[in-house]
Amino acid sequence: MQSFPNVEDKSTEQGFQFIFKCQICGSGFEPPFAASAAAREKAVFNKVSQFGGMFSNKASLAGAFGGQAYQTPEWSKEHDAALSKATVEAKAHFHQCPKCQKYVCDNDWRADVSLCATDAAEAKPTAAAQQQWAIPANCPKCGQPTGGGKFCNNCGAPLGPVKCGACGTENAPGAKFCSGCGAKL
Secondary structure (H helix, E strand, O other): OOOOOOEEEOOEOOEEOEEEEOOOOOOEEOOOOEEOHHHHHHHHHHHHHHOOOOOOHHHHHHHHOOOOHHHOHHHHHHHHHHHHHHHHHHHOOOEEOOOOOOEEOHHHEEOOOOEEHHHHHHHHHHHHHHOOOOOOOEOOOOOOEOOOOOEOOOOOOEOOOEEOOOOOOEEOOOOOEOOOOOOEO
């Protein structure tokens, strides 16, 4: 499984805590704390050893490392398993941008283009450039040659796209009805 690139590990001897962060704004998701079994065994070892009782091999190992369960191989295995579980949980709260591969929160995700906000902003001018309207040779208002500018040389009518007053969609010059909502232009 691919690891989550922006994670803060707040794990302690007592258990495992991770904070996964949006790679654009830094907002975080924090799965629930997961207690360490190695730490529990260490606590049992400490209690039992105070009374001179018997203890398990794992607790003995924890005690042999100066009572620090987080330095044992068992704790490391638990840590890796907890991180894998938390990563799966965190990925449900973030979107991975197919362009830059960043994991981003809902606030930095643009569902309309399925990209992160950064890549969507860069892609927007490209999309707008694809919707350039051709300047008509003859004016849709007066029927005379336009002269190739933004306005008709004969009557002054605008020759660029016509913005719908109802929905804001840009329509081809001379359009009588909106291509977005059907309203009369």
